[in-house]
Amino acid sequence: MRGVHVATSGMTGMRAAGDLVARVEFAKSMKIGDAKAYVAKKLGVDVMDLADENAMKEVREELGLGTMTEFRETPKGIAAKMNIEKVLDLKINSCELFRSLAGFI
């Protein structure tokens, strides 16, 4: 069922920039148009690029935002989220907890 929803209208998560737009919707209570514009501006891409896997893969690799394929030395999980915090200018709870447990703060 989720596969059909994603194929019909989804932003395909980490394949493109769906997770980033979702995170901004949640973190800043922004509706979809504003959330897309916010992410596009922060990434320096066009709004149309956000659901385009081909356009976003390179951007994600360059900025260390996590990618689906991991054969290159790209961050994933908590490391990628720390980069997402910086790029999108927001705090992520799991990163805060990680820094606290690691003695960084």
Next chain:
Amino acid sequence: MATEYMTRMGDGRRVFMTREDILADIEAGVAEGADSAEVPALSEEEIEHLLEIVCAKERIVTVEPGNEIVMSQDGGAISIDSEHTSGVPSGRILATLMYERGFCMDSIDFGHTDYSFKPVKPLISVECQQMRWVQEAVTVPVLYGAMPNMGLYYTPDGPYENPGDLMKAFKIQEARESIEKSADHLTRDIIWIVQKMMKSGGADGINFDTTGAAGDGDFFAALRAVEFLRKEFPEMYIEMGMAGESMLGIHGELEYKGKAVAGLWPHKQVELAAEAGANVFGPAVNTNTTRSFAWNLARAVTIVKEASKVSPIPVHVNMGNGVGGVPMFELPTLDALSRANKAMVELAHVDGI
């Protein structure tokens, strides 16, 4: 002979209808939705657009590039793993990774197999431990998901007398008092669990699933919990998904911030959810299995469109089986699911599903 289009009934059965019959059902569904929820009807252009979506020849239809929205979910990780759903022996953490990297979800929820707040209490340390594993491995937002499910607080499952039993004995005031005590207990439990999950589990936030399933007391308890949590965790993600289209007035007199909770439809429910501090609202519109897919979808779009229009926060419409125009069948057919999805994006202007 008039051309007939393959479509569905509300229970998912395949039927063939003429364009004229589908249009008549769409018009009737719009009228019923507008009348029930007291919201504006769709325009002629919108009805024509919906007709084109329902009558599309393709098996699966999609939105145009650029019109994509984001996905959130409830019951996600456990719907791969649990025996009552797919039964894949994956465990919840692996299921979450599958959702991120296999199903390409934009956000994910992670919850206990019972998926209610109350049973989580004795297991909270396990839940926090599991959430930390997930958060260290997963990049997309992961919310902890659970249902308020206030029915668990009534006898025989909980400490308070069942208001249904009390009402049958004409003990109306006692029934109301039982609901109020249960709501107080539920609010306390939600707050305690979420505090642990945010501080020890590192969750991105909380997804309240099927809020209001036990009526207005259930919704009331969740709203108070959201208000408290928003003050304590200003940056947490809070999604409030609903159980049904009209809030059942089991108590009937509960008010949140001076507004009666009972009888609210999605465009009014969202006002309270936003006022309490939710980030995302998930309206639910029920499917009538005896009416056609076209009728149900038209009705759902009419109701959700107004909720989306008045909402100050993003709206992620519920579109699992039996809600949001989707037929009531545990394996929703791809043709109906994609049409309902496209209609909600293009006509109800939702921010997510």
